[in-house]
Amino acid sequence: MQSIFQTVGIVGTGAMGRGIAQMAAQAGSRVRLFDLQPGAADAARAALADTWSKLLAKGRLDAAQQAAYVAQLSPASALGDLSDCDLVVEAIVERLDVKQRLFTDLEAIVNEHAVLATNTSSLSITAIASALKHPQRLAGYHFFNPVPLMRVVEVIAGLKTSAAVCQQLTAYTRQFGHTPVSAQDTPGFIVNHAGRGYGTEALRVAGERVADFATIDRILRDQMGFKLGPFELMDLTALDVSHPVMESIYRQYYDEPRYRPSVITAQRLAGGVVGKKVGEGFYAYDNGTAVVPPEPAIPDVAQLPPVWVSPKAARRPELYQLLKDLGASIETAQAPSAAALILVAPLGLDVTTLAAVERLDPTRTMGIDMMLDDAATKRRVLATNPATRPDMRDAAHALFARDGKAVSVIRDSGGFVTQRVVATIVNIAADMCQQGICTPKDLEVAVTLGLGYPMGPLAMGDRIGPTNVLEILFNMGTVYADPRYRPSPWLRRRGALGLSLMHEEA
Ligand code: NAI
Numbered sequence: 001m002q003s004i005f006q007t008v009g010i011v012g013t014g015a016m017g018r019g020i021a022q023m024a025a026q027a028g029s030r031v032r033l034f035d036l037q038p039g040a041a042d043a044a045r046a047a048l049a050d051t052w053s054k055l056l057a058k059g060r061l062d063a064a065q066q067a068a069y070v071a072q073l074s075p076a077s078a079l080g081d082l083s084d085c086d087l088v089v090e091a092i093v094e095r096l097d098v099k100q101r102l103f104t105d106l107e108a109i110v111n112e113h114a115v116l117a118t119n120t121s122s123l124s125i126t127a128i129a130s131a132l133k134h135p136q137r138l139a140g141y142h143f144f145n146p147v148p149l150m151r152v153v154e155v156i157a158g159l160k161t162s163a164a165v166c167q168q169l170t171a172y173t174r175q176f177g178h179t180p181v182s183a184q185d186t187p188g189f190i191v192n193h194a195g196r197g198y199g200t201e202a203l204r205v206a207g208e209r210v211a212d213f214a215t216i217d218r219i220l221r222d223q224m225g226f227k228l229g230p231f232e233l234m235d236l237t238a239l240d241v242s243h244p245v246m247e248s249i250y251r252q253y254y255d256e257p258r259y260r261p262s263v264i265t266a267q268r269l270a271g272g273v274v275g276k277k278v279g280e281g282f283y284a285y286d287n288g289t290a291v292v293p294p295e296p297a298i299p300d301v302a303q304l305p306p307v308w309v310s311p312k313a314a315r316r317p318e319l320y321q322l323l324k325d326l327g328a329s330i331e332t333a334q335a336p337s338a339a340a341l342i343l344v345a346p347l348g349l350d351v352t353t354l355a356a357v358e359r360l361d362p363t364r365t366m367g368i369d370m371m372l373d374d375a376a377t378k379r380r381v382l383a384t385n386p387a388t389r390p391d392m393r394d395a396a397h398a399l400f401a402r403d404g405k406a407v408s409v410i411r412d413s414g415g416f417v418t419q420r421v422v423a424t425i426v427n428i429a430a431d432m433c434q435q436g437i438c439t440p441k442d443l444e445v446a447v448t449l450g451l452g453y454p455m456g457p458l459a460m461g462d463r464i465g466p467t468n469v470l471e472i473l474f475n476m477g478t479v480y481a482d483p484r485y486r487p488s489p490w491l492r493r494r495g496a497l498g499l500s501l502m503h504e505e506a
Contacts, residue, residue: 003028004172005115009082010034011102012092013044016119019147020089022048025072027176032085034076036092041075048073051148083109087172089141091119099123100131107132115165117141121192122248125158125185136162141169142189144450151178152449158185179449181442187252188245190438191450194457196249196259197425199242202230203262205420210413213282214293219408222379223372223418225454230421232290235281239265239274257484258428296409298401299394304328307399308336310358313345314468315370322374326402336360341392341399345370347468348423348475350414351385362387366396369416371464371472379406381416414479415472422460423472424485429457430501431488440502458501461491470495 008024010017013035021044024031033041049070055061061069079102082088088106090099103116110116116138118128129135140156155169166182173180183189188196202216211219217229234242246261253259268274268281275281276288283290308331313319323330336342342365344354351367354360367383374380380400384393393409401407410416415423429447433440444456453460461469470487477485487495494501 003175004168005029005085005087007032007085007087009076009085009088009110011079011082011088011090011106012036013040014091015145016143016147017089017091018044018047019145020091020119020143021073022051022148023143023176023178024087024089025069027172029072029087031073032076032082033073034079034082045070045073045075079105080109082106083111085110085114087115087117087168089117089119091143094120094122096123096127099128103128103138104131107134115139115168117169119143122188122245124187125156125161129158129160135160137165139165139169140183140185140189142191144191150450152191152446153178153180154183154189154191154446155180156183156185156189161185179445181438181446183438183442183446184436186435186437188249190432190443190446192245193249193432193437194425194429194443194447195451196246197428197457198226198421198451199230199234200246200259200262201421201424202417203264205413205417206231207262207264208413209411211408211410211417212293215408215410216417218295218406219379219381219410219417220421222406223369223377223381224422224460227452227454231282234265235275235283235290237275238277239269239281243269257482258424258431260484295406298407299398301391301395301398304395304399305339305341305392306331306337308333308340308342310342310344310354310360312354312358313343313370314347315345315373318374319343319345319368319370323399326399328399336364340364341366341395343368343396346475347371348415348419348472348479350412350479351383351388352412353414353479355385355387363389364392366392367412367416368396368400369418371416371419371422371468379408381418382407382409383412383416384409385412414476419472420476422464423469423476425453425457426461426464426469426501427473427485427488427491430461430491430494433458433501434488434490440504444502461501466491466495466501467498 008029009032010021011034013033021031033044035041052066052069056066125140129138139161142154144150153173155166157166170180213231217231220226220229243265250259273280279285306329331340342360344367346354355362355365362385369381382396397409440458447453447456473485473487
C-alpha cells in the first residue's frame with residue numbers, strides 16, 4: 001500500500017505515541033520512534049511487536065504482515081534522525097513551552113513540505129504553532145486512548161493551518177481505518193467539549209440531593225441507554241483526570257456557566273477519593289467491583305387510590321393508556337376527588353411549581369417523567385415535592401411498578417434527571433454547531449465513537465423533539481434562574497421552526 005506519508009516520525013513513545021506508531025505502520029508508513037528517555041523507543045518497538053504477535057495469534061494478521069510491520073519501525077537515537085520524515089506526530093508532555101520548543105527544533109530538521117502534528121488534548125494548536133516560521137504546516141491530530149480501539153481522530157486546524165495539511169491528515173486517518181473528524185481550534189475540540197454536559201449536570205442533580213449517585217446512574221442507563229452512568233464513568237476515568245478537564249474547559253471559555261464544574265468533584269479530588277483505581281470513588285470497590293447499593297424496595301400498598309392526571313401533562317394520552325394497562329382507577333372529572341393521587345408530567349418545570357400554578361393539593365401531587373415514550377425506556381421516574389405525603393409517594397411507586405418495570409422515586413427537580421442531563425448535552429452540542437467548531441455530522445460521529453453515547457447529541461435532541469428540548473431549557477431557566485440553561489441560538493431557531501438539529505443553513 002502506498003501511504004500518503006511514507007516516513008512518519010513519532011516523538012514521545014508513551015501510551016499514546018505507541019498507539020499512533022501502530023496506526024502509522026499499519027497504514028504502510030516507515031516509522032521512526034524518538035523519546036527523550038533512553039531506551040523508551042526500543043521498549044515501544046518491542047511492545048508493538050508483542051501487540052502484533054498477539055493479533056497474529058488471534059488470526060487478525062498473517063505472519064508476513066506482522067513481520068513487515070515490525071520491520072517498518074526504527075528507533076531513533078536523536079531528533080535529527082527524523083530528517084527524512086514527511087509527517088512528525090508529537091505525543092510528549094502536555095506543556096506549551098516544551099511542545100513549542102520541540103516543534104521549533106523539528107522545523108530546522110525536517111524538509112519544508114513535512115507536516116507537523118500535535119496530539120495535545122488541551123493546548124491551543126494556534127499557540128503551539130505560533131513559535132514556528134511556517135505555522136501553516138502544523139495541525140492538531142488528536143487520538144484517544146487506547147488508540148487502536150478508539151477509532152476516531154480529531155484533525156484540528158489552528159488559525160494559520162493550511163487546508164491542504166488537514167486534508168492530508170484526514171486522508172491518512174482513513175488509511176489506517178479510523179474515522180477522521182474536522183475541528184476548529186477551540187478548548188476541548190469536539191469530544192472533550194461535547195462531553196461537558198453529562199458529568200456536570202449529573203453532579204448538579206446530585207448536589208441538589210435530588211437522588212443519590214447510584215439512582216442517577218440507573219436512571220440515565222435505563223431511560224436513555226447510556227452504557228455507563230455519569231458516576232460510574234467518572235470513577236473509571238478517575239477525578240484526577242476528569243476534574244482538571246472540567247476546570248480547564250470552563251476557564252478557557254472565560255467561566256461560561258454551561259461548563260461550570262462542581263464542588264463535589266473538587267472536594268473528592270482533594271480527599272483522594274478519585275475512583276476505581278484507588279478503590280474508592282462515588283462507589284466503594286471490593287476487589288475492583290463496585291459495591292452498588294440495592295434499589296429501594298417496592299412498597300407494599302394494600303389499596304391504591306384513584307388517579308387523576310393534570311390536563312397539562314406531557315404525553316397525556318399515553319399516560320392514560322399506561323394507567324389503564326396498570327389497572328389503575330382513573331378519575332376523569334375536571335378536578336381530582338379528595339382521595340385521588342394527582343399526577344403531573346412536566347417538561348423542565350418542577351412538581352412544586354406545577355402544583356402551585358395549577359392549584360393542585362401538593363400533599364397528593366407527584367410527577368412522572370414522560371419525556372420519552374414509556375415503551376422505549378426500561379425505567380420510570382417519579383418525583384415527589386416537599387409536601388407530598390408518604391402514603392401517596394408509596395402508592396405511586398407501587399402502582400407504576402405493577403408490571404415489573406423498574407421505578408425510581410426522586411426528589412423534586414426541574415426536569416427530573418434525564419430531561420436535565422439530556423437537554424444540557426443537546427444544548428452544548430447545538431452551541432458547538434452555532435460556533436462552527438465542526439459540522440453537525442462530524443459532531444455526531446465524534447461523540448458516538450469518542451464518548452460511546454447511544455446516539456449523537458443532535459440525534460438525541462431530534463428524538464425528543466427540538467421544540468421539547470427548548471421547552472425543557474426555558475422551564476429549567478425559570479426554575480433555577482441560572483444562565484447555564486439558556487438555549488443556544490442553534491437550538492432556539494431550529495426548535496422554534498420545528499427543524500431537525502442536524503439542519504444546516506443554505
Ligand atoms: P506518557 O507519559 O505515557 O508518554 C509521554 C512520553 O513522552 C514519555 O515516554 C516521555 O519520556 C516522552 N517525552 C516527554 N517529553 C519529551 C520530549 N521533550 N521529547 C521527547 N520525548 C519526550 O503520556 P501519554 O499518555 O502517551 O500522552 C502523551 C501526550 O498525548 C500528552 O500531550 C497528552 O495530552 C496527549 N494525549 C493523551 C491522552 C491520554 O489519554 N493519555 C489522550 C489524548 C492525548
